[in-house]
Amino acid sequence: MLFSFDTKICLSTLKMQQVVFIIVYCVCFLTACQITISGGKFNSDVCKGYGELESKVDILTAKVDRSLQMLKTINELVKDNKPNNGVIKNVALKKRIQQSSWYAKTRSWGNYICCATEYANDGNATTFSHTNYENSPYLWVDLGHVYDIKRIEIINRSDHAGSRLHDVDITVGPTLNELSLCVHYKGPGKTKEHLVFHCNKQMRGRYVKVTIKGKEYLQLSEVMVFAPEISEYLKNVDIIVGSTLKEMSLCAHYKGPAKLKEHLIFHCNRQMSGRYVKVTIKAKQYLHLSEVMVFATEISE
Structure with a gap:
């Protein structure tokens, strides 16, 4: 995975020359990570904030490492749950x-x-x-x-x-x-x-x-x-998310009808956070589900 960004951090006081540093941040599974800095000349007295930048990069590295580990965990959980085309x-x-x-x-x-x-x-x-x-x-x-x-x-x-x-x-x-x-x-x-x-x-x-x-x-x-084969029951479904059962918003709507044994995957219409996830059929009907799985990034308290 490669992240690259141009950061304008210094200006000379006499010639107003713009110095651009390109920080290339590499996150790899098999090789060690490294930071390479290249660019024009700079005044060390003016660019005193580099130490702070390096610290922020270290923090970003730690966050990305945690995210990668979480993705690997999620992959292990879902690898045996491939979508099923039904009976x-x-x-x-x-x-x-x-x-x-x-x-x-x-x-x-x-x-x-x-x-x-x-x-x-x-x-x-x-x-x-x-x-x-x-x-x-x-x-x-x-x-x-x-x-x-x-x-x-x-x-x-x-x-x-x-x-x-x-x-x-x-x-x-x-x-x-x-x-x-x-x-x-x-x-x-x-x-x-x-x-x-x-x-x-x-x-x-x-x-x-x-x-x-x-x-x-x-x-x-x-x-x-x-x-x-189609299930007559799983259709017109609202999936809602919220911090409490009284404060819930629509994540996704499924028109259906579903197929028997079908593995359905939904992504919310926008970025959402919440403690409760609710599945509702918008009609008088049976609701029968083999499994409900919610994959998310854990938020630190």
């Missing part, structure tokens, strides 16, 4: 779903359990959804909440005609009118094929839509969307 699960399972059309308006076709929309996310890979033969057939699922999408998996129809799955756009967005491309699949697919897709960039959304870009049937055994 990853299929958040599309049995959620609200819709397709562009419903082939034959039937729930069975001969020996097949077909062709209702909800067969595409019922958790059973032996059933499948089925649209009519049409332009740009699609199927979308409403996840119920906005999620951080980790991956999308599709299981193709399990009996035959797997090659019908081709030229597919998978889109994600907060509403059906605000969808962006997650990934494109050229295909063609294979019967019973289990396809795994990762979006081209990190995406968040409530809706996931599968569309064939052409005239075709769309028939899917299963559409699965994997994302960190």
